[in-house]
Amino acid sequence: MTTTDLLPPRAFTLRLTSTPRGARLARRLASHQLHAWGYPYGTPVNDAVTLVTAELAANAVRHGRVPGRDFLLRLTEGEAGVLRVEVSDTRGERLPALSAPCFDGESGRGLLLVEALADAWGVEPRKGAPGKTVWALFSASSGR
Structure with missing residues (x-):
């Protein structure tokens, strides 16, 4: 058992404007919060989670935006060192799908x-x- 296994679950939640500035803030604040939780800037875990947060926030702004409605960013760290990034928007009918880019x-x-x-x-x-x-989801126990 490591010290990560003994930590209680942690959460960071923030509502941001559905604008490019809101998406940039989501990326920066996610990286900052991970650093505060012990996943330093420049580590593989911080870099991966930050990049995914940026992509999900950008998608929420570009594809999930409803004028006047914000998007929600939530980061959690579970007891087993599992990091979860959630980005919520108000466009339930526009679901993400993998496709080959041009x-x-x-x-x-x-x-x-x-x-x-x-x-x-x-x-x-x-x-x-x-x-x-x-x-x-990200298994963070090996990247701390």
């Missing part, structure tokens, strides 16, 4: 990065509100 396109690669970096990811209806939550 070779010379400027977008369309975000979910491929999520698929490559996360141990698992998925989408579920948003609890207690309209919309959806896209989540990703």
Whole structure:
């Protein structure tokens, strides 16, 4: 058993504007929170979780935006060192799907990065509100 196994679950939740600035803040604040939890800047875990957070937040802004509605970022660390990123938006009818990006396109690669970096990811209806939550899991015990 490691000291990570003894930590109680931790959570960080923040509502952000559905704008490019909100997506940038989600990325920066996720990295900062991970650092505060003991996953230093520049480590594989911090880098992977931060990149996935950035992609999910950008997708929420680009594809899940409803004017006047924010998106929700939630990071949790479970007892077994499992990190979970959740990004919730209010567009439940627009579900993410993996697809091959256009070779010379400027977008369309975000979910491929999520698929490559996360141990698992998925989408579920948003609890207690309209919309959806896209989540990703990371086993952080080996990257601390």
